Each structure stands twice: as structure tokens, then as C-alpha cells.
Amino acid sequence: MRYDQKVYFVKRIPGSYDPKTGNYTDKEHVFSVWASVMDTGTDMLNLLYDGIPQGSKTLHVIGHWKQPDLIRIDDKTYKIDLTRKLRTKQTFIVSEVPE
Template sequence: MRYDQKVYFVKRIPGDYDQKTGNYTDKEHTFPVWATVMDTGTDMLNLLYDKIPQGSKTLHVMGHWKQPDLIRIDGKTYKIDLMRTLRTKQTFIVSEVPG
């Protein structure tokens, strides 16, 4: 299995209150990780979602990571739907976040 695509794990950190805008400014830390990215199989899509959503992918990364808040692949943002930790790697099933 090739780990040939660079993905970015995004961890959100609550920021400070901005008095000018009235919003909190969240900060994001991104970590580049080499992964194998593939489309999720139809059987797994039916089992996990009970339908076939658009933009679902499966990632394999070497080693063990703390669960990120989001994952960016090719400029698109994905949320984690399922994470499995195996002996030497982790598997993530992610779906695209609209917008």
C-alpha cells in the first residue's frame, strides 16, 4: 500500500473574543500526513450511512494519531465519520463537508 498523498489533519483551538466583530476567532493547527486515499466501497457506505453519499473517502495513515477535528484533502474539507485504530496504522472514513 502506497502512502503517496499528502492530507492535512486540522485541529481547532478556541481563540479569543474579538470586540470589534463580536465573534470568537478560532485558530487552526494543520499537520501534514502522508496517506493512502481511496473511494469508500459501496458495502461500507450502505452499512455506515444507509445510503450512498457523495464525496465519501477512506484514508489509511501509518502510525497512531489523536483524532483531528477535520481533514483536508486536495483543498476540500472532510469530517470524520468512523476511525479505526489497527496495530500499525489508522483508518478513517470521511465525508465531505458542504460549503
């Protein structure tokens, strides 16, 4: 298994109130991880989503990580649908978030 694609884990941090704009500003903590990225198998898609959604991927990363809020691969953003911790790695099944 090749861990040849760089993915970005995004953790949102609640920001503070900005009196100039009147909005709350959220901050993001982004860090990169090397992962093995592949399309999700048909059996798992039917089990998880009760169909075949577009843009679903399976990631394998070495080690165990705290679950991020979002994952970015290339220019697309994905939400985590299922995560599983194995002995030496962690698996994420993600689906694309429409922009």
C-alpha cells in the same frame, strides 16, 4: 499500499474574544500527513450511511493520531465518520462537508 497523497489534519483551537470586532476568533492547528486515499467500498457505505453518499473516502495513515476535527484533501474538506486503530496504522472513513 502507497502512502502517496498528502492530507491535512485540522484541529480547531478555541480562540479568544476580540474587542475590536466583537467576535470570538477560532484558531486552527494544521499539520500534514502522508496517507493512502481511496474511495470507500459499497458495502461500507451501505453499512455506515444507509445509502451511497457522494464524496466519501477511506484513508490509511501510518501510526496512531489524535482524532482531528476536519481533514483536508486537495481543496475539499471532510468530516470524520469512523476511525479505527489497527496495529501499526489508523483508518479514517470520511465524508465531504458541503461548503
